[in-house]
Amino acid sequence: MTSSSTPDPSEDIAAAFTRLTKSFASVSRTLAAQNAMGWAYQGNLARLEEVLARMDAEQVRGLSAAAALLEGAADAELARRTA
Numbered sequence: 001m002t003s004s005s006t007p008d009p010s011e012d013i014a015a016a017f018t019r020l021t022k023s024f025a026s027v028s029r030t031l032a033a034q035n036a037m038g039w040a041y042q043g044n045l046a047r048l049e050e051v052l053a054r055m056d057a058e059q060v061r062g063l064s065a066a067a068a069l070l071e072g073a074a075d076a077e078l079a080r081r082t083a
Contacts, residue, residue, distance in 0.1 A: 029059055
């Protein structure tokens with residue numbers, strides 16, 4: 001802001017751009033995870049490995065944790081259905 005308390009449009013634009021960049025990064029990570037899960041679901045190990053190789057370590061750890069959670073929930077659902 002300027003000394004006269006008038007909003008500075010360049011500050012607003014910079015803040016909006018920062019928020020937009022963070023949003024795009026989040027969407028990109030989500031799409032990469034969905035892509036990996038899709039290849040895993042289809043049993044395409046080669047494509048899965050390609051996708052995982054492009055992810056950073058934090059993404060791979062997060063995807064691994066999500067896959068473990070999915071496995072447990074799916075197993076519990078199957079057990080419920082067969083009980």
